[in-house]
C-alpha cells in the first residue's frame with residue numbers, strides 16, 4: 001500500500017502525517033495522531049460525535065478523507081480549551097450537567113463553538129437546528145441547550 | 160488488483176487528463192465532492208479500490224456567477240456556502256431551500272448539489288428543485304464541454320449520463336426574470352435528517368396582473384428518477400394560481416407519480432402526499448413571485 005504524505009494545521013500547530021488514501025480523517029486523528037478526543041459513533045454522518053472544524057466550518061471527520069486535510073486548518077476538541085484552562089463552553093457543559101456518558105460531548109462542544117463563532121446570540125430554535133446532527137442517548141438534550149444558552153451569555157459578557 | 164489513490168486536480172483540463180489516464184490504466188476513478196455519499200457507500204455497498212478525483216480544487220467547479228441572464232453554480236460548492244449567499248437565496252429560494260434540507264449542519268458543510276445529482280438517488284432533494292428552475296448541467300468531456308438539461312441527466316437508480324472520463328463542472332440556470340420564483344417542499348416523518356418520502360419543486364412566472372405565464376413542476380421520490388409534470392404546469396399557466404388551479408396541479412402530480420411501497424410510505428400515500436406538496440410548493444412560489 002502506498003501511503004500519502006499530508007501537511008496540515010491542527011489546533012494551530014503545523015502537522016505532517018502519512019495515511020492511506022481512503023483512510024478517514026477521523027481514523028487519522030485517532031489512530032495515527034493520537035488525538036482520541038474526537039469520537040466515532042456511527043461512521044455514517046448521522047451522530048456528530050466526530051465533529052471537527054475545517055477552516056472554521058463544522059464537518060463530520062468520518063465523512064472526510066485524511067488526504068483532504070492537506071493545506072487546511074483543522075480544529076478538534078483538543079483545540080477548544082485555552083492554555084489557562086477550559087473554554088467557557090466546556091465549563092457550562094459541566095455546570096449544567098449537560099453530559100452523562102460523555103461520548104457525544106466532544107462533538108457537541110465543537111459544534112457549539114462553531115455556532116457561537118458565527119452567531120453569538122442564537123435563539124433556542126436556532127440552537128436546536130444547528131445541533132440536530134449531534135445525537136445524545138443520555139441527556140435528553142435540554143441540559144445541552146441550557147449550557148449553550150448560558151455559554152452564549154457568558155461569551156457576550158466577556159466580549 | 161488496483162489500489163486506492165487520491166488526486167486533486169486544479170483545473171478542468173487537469174481533471175480530464177487525470178480521468179483519462181486512470182481509464183487508460185484500467186483503474187476505476189471516482190469523482191469526490193463533499194464525500195457525504197461516497198464515504199458512506201465506501202463503508203457499506205461500494206467497497207473496493209479506486210482513485211478519488213477531488214473536484215473541490217478544480218477552479219471552474221468553485222465558481223459562482225450571478226449574471227444578468229443566467230446563474231452559474233459550480234459543482235464543488237458546499238450547500239452551507241450557497242445558503243450563506245443572500246443574493247443567490249433571493250433569486251433561487253426554492254433551489255437553495257432544497258440544498259439546505261440535506262442533512263445536518265455538518266453535512267451541509269461538505270455536501271454539494273452536484274454530488275446530490277450525480278449520486279442520482281430517486282430521493283435526492285435538489286433534483287426536482289434543479290429541474291423546476293430549468294438548470295442545465297455543464298459537463299466537462301474529453302471532446303469539450305457539453306450541456307444536458309437536469310431532467311435528462313439521471314437515467315436510473317444511481318446511474319446517469321456521465322461517461323467515466325467526464326465530470327460535472329456546474330449548473331447553468333436561467334436567471335428568473337420579473338415576477339418569477341420557485342419553491343421546494345419534501346415530506347419526511349421528522350423535522351430533520353431523513354430521506355424524502357416524496358418531494359415537489361415548482362418554479363413559475365406571473366405577469367403584472369398576477370396571471371401565471373410560465374411554470375415548471377417536478378416531483379421526486381415517486382419514481383425511479385425525478386419526474387417533470389407537464390400537466391401540473393399546464394394547470395397553473397393562464398390562472399392566478401388560485402385554489403382551483405393548485406388543486407388541478409396536485410391531481411396531475413398524483414396521477415403521474417409511480418411510487419413504490421416501502422418503509423417510508425405506501426403507493427397510495429405517496430401519490431396523495433406528492434399532490435399536496437405540489438399544491439403547497441405552488442402557493443409558496445406564487446406568494447414569493449407576488450412579493451417581488
Ligand SMILES: Cc1cc2nc3c(=O)[nH]c(=O)nc-3n(C[C@H](O)[C@H](O)[C@H](O)COP(=O)(O)OP(=O)(O)OC[C@H]3O[C@@H](n4cnc5c(N)ncnc54)[C@H](O)[C@@H]3O)c2cc1C
Nearest residue numbers: 045192193194195196197262271274275277278283284327
Ligand atoms: C447524515 C446524512 C443525511 C443526508 N440527508 C440527505 C437529505 O436529506 N437529502 C438528500 O437528498 N441527501 C441526503 N444525504 C445524502 C448526501 O449528503 C447528498 O446526496 C449530497 O448532496 C451529496 O453531495 P456530496 O458533495 O457529498 O457528494 P459525494 O459523496 O462527493 O458524491 C456523490 C456521488 O456523485 C459523484 N460526484 C460528485 N461530484 C461529482 C462531479 N462534480 N462530477 C461527477 N460526479 C460527481 C461521486 O462520484 C458520487 O458518486 C445525506 C447524507 C448523510 C450522510
Ligand code: FES
Nearest residue numbers: 041042043048062
Ligand atoms: S461518527 Fe461521524 S457522524 Fe457519527
Ligand code: FES
Nearest residue numbers: 100102136137138
Ligand atoms: S452523554 Fe451519553 S450520549 Fe450524550
